[in-house]
Amino acid sequence: MKSSIYVFNLCGLFFIAVGIFYGFFTDFTELVGFPALLLVGLMALMIGVYLWLTDRRVGRQPQDNDDAEISDADADYGMFSPWSWWPIVSAGAAAVAFYGIAMGWWIFPFGVVLGIVALVGLTYEHDRGDFAH
Structure with a gap:
């Protein structure tokens, strides 16, 4: 989960910075790309903050451990049919x-x-x- 937190927060900051630069280069006259880039950045930051808060509450997850086995995960992922068309x-x-x-x-x-x-x-x-x- 740690890597997901870093990826989403980094993407959020990147898109917000690109949105601000885009706004300056277009003199804030093009009102589709500038808000879209800001909103994408805010959504990525929102996911990153949610994952960070969840990680603080839950603790260390099996996906954060390099030596973890698949069976270390708590949840049952369900039954899947590999033969199904x-x-x-x-x-x-x-x-x-x-x-x-x-x-x-x-x-x-x-x-x-x-x-x-x-x-x-x-x-x-x-x-x-x-x-x-």
């Missing part, structure tokens, strides 16, 4: 739906139907076949 179908459904929004609304329902099929398949993949519980 449903995430790829879900991504394809999202791609078709977004393509439909961009190119023609008549394509969008095909993406929605494919997304519903993918969601049902992803939800019930452990209830059927060889991998049923």
Whole structure:
């Protein structure tokens, strides 16, 4: 977590400095890039401060220890199916739906139907076949 704190705080300071320089070089007349760079810097600083406060409260994390094992982490990360094809179908459904929004609304329902099929398949993949519980 320490490295994440440094990365986010450094990025925040960098984007704020770049935003201020950008404002001076454009005489503060271009009002899209200057506020955008400042907001990106503030958001990065906000994440960095949150991580710093969390690190102070929680203490040393396994990811900060170079000799830590995967099993040293407290939380259960869940069960993942390395053989599953449903995430790829879900991504394809999202791609078709977004393509439909961009190119023609008549394509969008095909993406929605494919997304519903993918969601049902992803939800019930452990209830059927060889991998049923």
